[in-house]
Amino acid sequence: MFTPVPTTPIGVLSDAWRACVGTGRLNLALRSDYRDSLERVQREIGFRHLRGHGLLSDDLGIHRPYEFEGVRRVRHAFGYLDQVVDSWLELGIRPFLELGFMPSGLASGEQTVFWWKGNVTPPADEEEWAALVVAVVRHLIDRHGIDEVRSWPIEVWNEPNLVHFWKDADQAAYFRLYERTARALKDLDASLQLGGPAISPGSDEWWAPFAEFVTSREVPIDFVSRHAYSSGPSQRVPFGVYQTLAEPQTLLDQFAAPRRHLAGTGLERLPVHITEFNTSYRPDNPVHDTAYNAAYLAPVLAGGGDLVDSFSYWTFCDVFEEENIPTSPFHGGFGLLGHRQLAKPTFHLYAFMARLGAEVLARGADHLVTRHPDGRLAVLAWQPVDGTSAGAERHTVRLALPVGGPAVYAHRHRVNEDDGNAWTAWQQLGRPHHPTARQLDLLHEASRPALEHGVLPAGGGVVELELHLARHEICLVELEGVRDETEPWIDDDRVPGYAGGWRA
Template structure:
């Protein structure tokens, strides 16, 4: 019995509009990792991609602490109050973080949070459950301000510093976002408290930087029920018709809308049974959020999915839950390509940009390939970064692409009923289909690019299928130089080489160099010359494993 065949057609003569590179966003919890040697090198990798700059978001920019990076925390000691309660500012670490991002060739996505210790409502010190723990480190940074007017002055001072140091024209190219996930433990106030915080933040920021982009409410997934949906509804209603706490006017300026989407939830569980992320679950959340936003009267406003990931816990690894094994492999690359392409389809229907932001970076000094959610481990690039490398090579003019193996939303709804894919707690992937689709584009020089992915949510499905790629609209009877780049188990995959080397925790010497050499973007085969027939059509056939990403480029000779 032969391989199943997927038929894909690209019309190189039919530009369907612009192809915005809406995926040029990433972020991470630990702001102090930004300027470490590993962090700088990771930022530089993104800045060297063809569609740079990328927007960089990080947590804990306003927090107090040791100013030393640790997992899931960071600090800058930006704000203190003296013995008389007067403000004292130290921009040393804020400047270092922003300078590092800018000097790398990227752009800041400034998360305005969390609460400086001396600005926080002091009731956080009275938590009886903390015992001898540091009450600020444990929860104080999540509290509302003790005085919203002091918060207003704080934000205005920060904005003034940014305007003076970087210039308002530069700051106007950044994104500013208030807080992170205020519908869960990151915010100890109410939804109404968050709206008040937004009012004072908006008034203070735009008093100094009137053209700056400010967004919110950066809540968690928009499900049928839950805190994320409730907060989004409360926030949008407030911005549209509520009384502005800072000005007493009706409504509050909102430049873009943010929320998070995740495809799974993997808690700490050393004995966890098999579970996998779900592209359908993630897409379901995006669609639910867009529907809610349109119903609230904010349709066509730019959306940033300021954490858009296969799962919820970036710092956890394979020793915490074996199901995180996918992060080091080609599965993560095919998941991102599949999810982002489907988000792009939603954005096209919605009529405005939807930017997925990958919440992944580096963890310095970690063991090699521990399955944390990172783009590199010990300076060895993972396959998921190579997916961004491929995406960056797409041109800016979209071409028509059709596939007979594209996603089937109706089938996903059936899986949802049977296996609960819209509930990210435990999905085994059983019965999940393999989806094969992608993008086609042309750049300004006339080169045609076709990026294809094959993805199945079930990580243990290892099949091959034949792909028949038919390209029409080429110049009749002309020859094209074709290159085919591939990410799969055997290509552009340092993890595979690491396994072959015996899974060393800290590879060194020639062993390290062999693993490192395998992280480059790799061709599936040598460059070829293909010829279009007298109707301007060329047909190619090749195989794709279940989890793979291909980039084919066609340049007229």
């Protein structure tokens, strides 16, 4: 039974999936492997904004307090920041600024998070904090222009509802920080985009008091933000963890939560940004490296844009060091790309999304059918997974697609447990901790999606597309009409090796 696909679009495919992507701390952007990875991501996918931690942390060197003639003073140094932002803009990606963490010279305590010790305590001096964030944004305006910086969303802190990221998860202290920051930056320029509270999953009780606080005090706010993950408790092993996953719909439910909780408040019409999402919230969970991760996230990318204005995959590459420096090329890192720009299956999911058309002709639990302005069709199909079971060995998608002409050219890329899967090849190589140059070449070759192509006949303006998907497969099928320009003297049967070849 083939599912008929109508010729009339049912909607437009939102590009909220590519509005933003996450990154490791900003200092890492000074490294060549980071820049090489970002260049590939932008070339094959093309995100618009990039968000990460550590803008104000010590290793970017912005906040530099000193004493002169018995008076405390602060110098702001932007050399590293300029290198980071300039390199992003050169690759066509803009910052989504996260204001954090606290510089040690301004911190009220010594509590830190991550291997690189981001300070998570409130400022010892709120006026100095306000002067710092204003100085940063003013410098960026001076360097890049006010119109450019107005297009960069600015988020106040990261997950203040968690004691790991904000001392004692002190809600009142975060609200004060948000208000002081928002008022200071709006005084600098009223058109800057400010928002928060960037809360993690499981803390929806923050929405009502946050909405009450900012509306009752008329605190400026232009968007709201939160994070979404679907993993359960961690089972730790050396250099990694294992976790269960809830079903993919859980992520979409989390995307929808802010608007549900803010209905009837003064914030209900604000844009919603999911500034981090993934399956697992751990940077050492092997699921991130798998074809299963890609199949799991396919319906999320296909449908998430109907719920929010952006949802930012955490992260674009494995140049990332929150749990110390990784000890092997595949270690469960968040990245779409592993070290040495090794493409993971989820990278290919995003690259497939980048090749879809704008018009949506059909959606299903295992497919998304789109059309380009020139009439070409692009179909994304995947094996549905539920977050827990291993999944079937095969899954079939049957679609009756509207086309013009008697035949179409079909171009299919596929990724599954065997095809386009460097993680599987790495396992088969014995999981080398430090691959040789030869092994890296093999892994890159194994990471390429499989390709098949051919001509499909069409009858009555319809082509029947039958896709047999292997375990945990995602695939992209691009269909375009065939205009035969073969000259009348062409006869392939006369080519040696084809039906006997030409004979004198």
